[in-house]
Amino acid sequence: MPQSAEKILDHAPLFREPEYRQMLAEKKLNFECPHPDQIVTDQREFTKTWEYREKNLAREALVVNPAKACQPLGAVFAAAGFERTMSFVHGSQGCVAYYRSHLSRHFKEPASAVSSSMTEDAAVFGGLKNMVDGLANTYQLYDPKMIAVSTTCMAEVIGDDLHSFIENAKDENSVPRDFDVPFAHTPAFVGSHVDGYDGMVKGILEHFWKGQERSQVKGTINIIPGFDGFCVGNNRELKRLLDLIGVSYTFIQDASDQFDTPSDGEYRMYDGGTKIEDVKKALNAEATVSLQRYNTRKTLEYCEEVGQATAPFHYPLGVQATDELLMKVSAISGKEIPETIRLERGRLIDAMADSQSWLHGKKYAIYGDPDFVYAMARFIMETGGEPTHCLATNGTSAWKAELKELLGSSPYGKDAQVWAGKDLWAMRSLLFTEPVDLLIGNSHGKYLERDTGTPLIRLTFPIFDRHHHHRFALMGYQGGLRVLTAILDKIFDKLDRETSQTGVTDYSYDLTR
């Protein structure tokens, strides 16, 4: 009997005990009708070949292990970045349970959102009644300052019109006439979560800015972060930098407090976020800076329409990307970048120089959202590394072209390949046929690490199986240090593992590296 009260074994050791191993072997043999071992081995080996890769990359319809989610997730994340705002997703209710779980599993935090709980009758007659009752209940129970409405694909397929539904609900006194209910149509069958983010932020800006007179305040800047699982660390770090420069800025959408509430006995359903008054005033900003271009295409267009200058970035991470962001901010605000920041920059460069011999020539596969992949590829090249495979399931042809241009600008990028629209099962073939030293992605990449042996560095959403990474910034020079350290740790840990065999390889098990 393997179990004892003194030493309790849970699943990981328990099922390695002989009783269970034998039981599972017999189950397989007697009841599972498995394929013969040789056939399984042959197929496994076949999936490592160029021949399999070609078939795999030729897929036109099937998607396996994609690195993207659907629009409403982005809308719910976006809404979480505004003061006392409740997300109301119009459509089937199961979707909302999924968004909430997904966000909670990453942030290890509460994630609130409500659904209009449409069922079959609403599919036939439309969901107006659900909207009318739903808004009234949400308003009454959850005391929000704003309710941000988005849609599931069910509501989109049947063609519910949010604008008129919300007007109807106000006519029926679900919420007061002047209560803010911005909305965005977020069909899951168009784009991905980054587009849902874009739609919701634009919806909120339009709600507050439409028909308002703009009187530009020179030197003021709006910052839109984009969908970012590291918003907790990143937004705070960027604010620190902007405060050091002395810029007058407004974050439009800031979920850094919402997804990092303290434990002190009080559950805060709402915390932090951009104040509604600040959203209104943000119309007058001279410029709007997007930290993630592919998260804000429509929003930036709208900002331009109202007369603001715009500046899109790609997840400003690493040296030059941070330089560019700071210089842009400095140019708009007319404030100089202070000496302290120059010293910070110098410290990152110092660290990179100290470690360059371990980084130079390392090959990487990178996947994630388009802006993140762009940023990471750029930083890797700054360290002398080679971004061999750059993959974004939700990458567009415009992204591909832009990234190719970046890669072409450096000798370290000359062999790089860009994979727009491909998934992680495609990545598996790429890693087998053209191996790399390191894989940068999210928790889903652990299956690639297991299958191909490529060490995984978790640096983007979602991270389910490691805790608290998102609390530390990736952006800015400080963030660069954190990314650099994460990469180096992975390299050294692997080297130590490979050289630790006593009396065989441990001559290379160096104390100092």
Place this chain on the structure above:
Amino acid sequence: MSLEYENDGALHAKLVEEVLSQYPDKAAKRRKKHLSVAKSGEEAGGEGEVVSECDVKSNIKSIPGVMTIRGCAYAGSKGVVWGPVKDMVHISHGPVGCGQYSWSQRRNYYVGTTGIDTFGTMQFTSDFQEKDIVFGGDKKLEQIIDEIEELFPLNNGMTVQSECPIGLIGDDTEAVSRNKAKELEKTIVPVRCEGFRGVSQSLGHHIANDSIRDWVFEKKQVEFEAGPYDVNVIGDYNIGGDAWASRILLEEIGLRVVGNWSGDATLAEIERAPKAKLNLIHCYRSMNYICRHMEEKYGIPWMEYNFFGPSQIESSLRKIAKHFGPEIEEKTEKVIAKYRPLVDAVIAKYRPRLEGNTVMLYVGGLRPRHVITAYEDLGMVIVGTGYEFAHNDDYQRTSHYVKNGTLIYDDVTGYELEKFIEGVRPNLVGSGIKEKYPVQKMGIPFRQMHSWDYSGPYHGYDGFAIFARDVDLAINNPVWDLFQAPWKKSPSRGQALAAE
């Protein structure tokens, strides 16, 4: 080892009244039916074994805008019933999200070479685009099935898990499945589990059960020599290895588990099920349908059992053994005796640390009742419980488990659960990921009772030891005493309450 206690029914009734007062009238009227306080059998007019009555309405639509914790039919089918069948490819048919959010989240453990002969922790989606909505997705589905066949040739079949748009745009996934199954000589099962169907996960279970009946049973010649002690375990999804910790006991008492549904299952185990002598059903809610069908069609009796905690394990083992007669009964007593020292040692170690602690539960299928006795075996007290998607027959079964005065909440809303927990201040809450962090922020220990909080198994004797350890580490971790900053002069909550 049954624990005698009574809960504070008056407090619970007051809490119900308070939360209802906060709703708009229409919603209050509807929610009222879902909330109650368990009454003793006599008061409730019950007879026989029924010790209390959980008189709530259930399995009806959630109210819009209240933050229901429920999921959808797709979650019930793909997430619960079909997803764990390991040697089949389950296509999330529709837009990308549903499959993405449910990817690898149920912890249905299995053994196999993922991506080669098993496919459990993978996300296969047709990733619908606008053109698929406009022109229909049947052609795409055909192509997907072909591509799966080419890239994953060792799959033993496929299921097509319909997401919301499929039923709305009028796709004929049945026709595609039928044609492709014929062409490829494979089992291909279309499942009409669009998320808008029904009121919760529950209809998805039912639809998935029906699809086994209609698309798997009697479709192939099954070569299998049935034995006298053959059983199927139905409704164990092998979360954290639950089904394995159960199987080992059933084998020890001399039974042969020919199929486990659906944790670590293969298609062969499902096809063969009608040859077994008895269906043992753990999660009644999600799989009673197919058991009833097998009873009617093949004359296989079914029996509910409960492998949470030693009291229930013992009585379940004896009940199962009785069905098979003296030989099995004798072995069963030996097995119970063999594990008794382990049980005694676990209880001796943990009961003193947990005695009298109060617990509130809010979970899905079977656990709001099934786990109650496991806590009680550790001397703990269940003060409230409720189901996401139960039906009336689940609440009837719950009456046997709960004590007088227990707070009962069906399809609880985020608001209600928060207020109930605040009002009751239990020592532990057992619920899901969405509930975990709000509860912990309040300073109340929490265990996820869907995923076992990444631990497990909790079934069987081996599982009970892990369960006891986990409950102890949740409640007795020092972090709960660190919430208050020492320079804040206000007394701790406990002291404040004592002073009142």
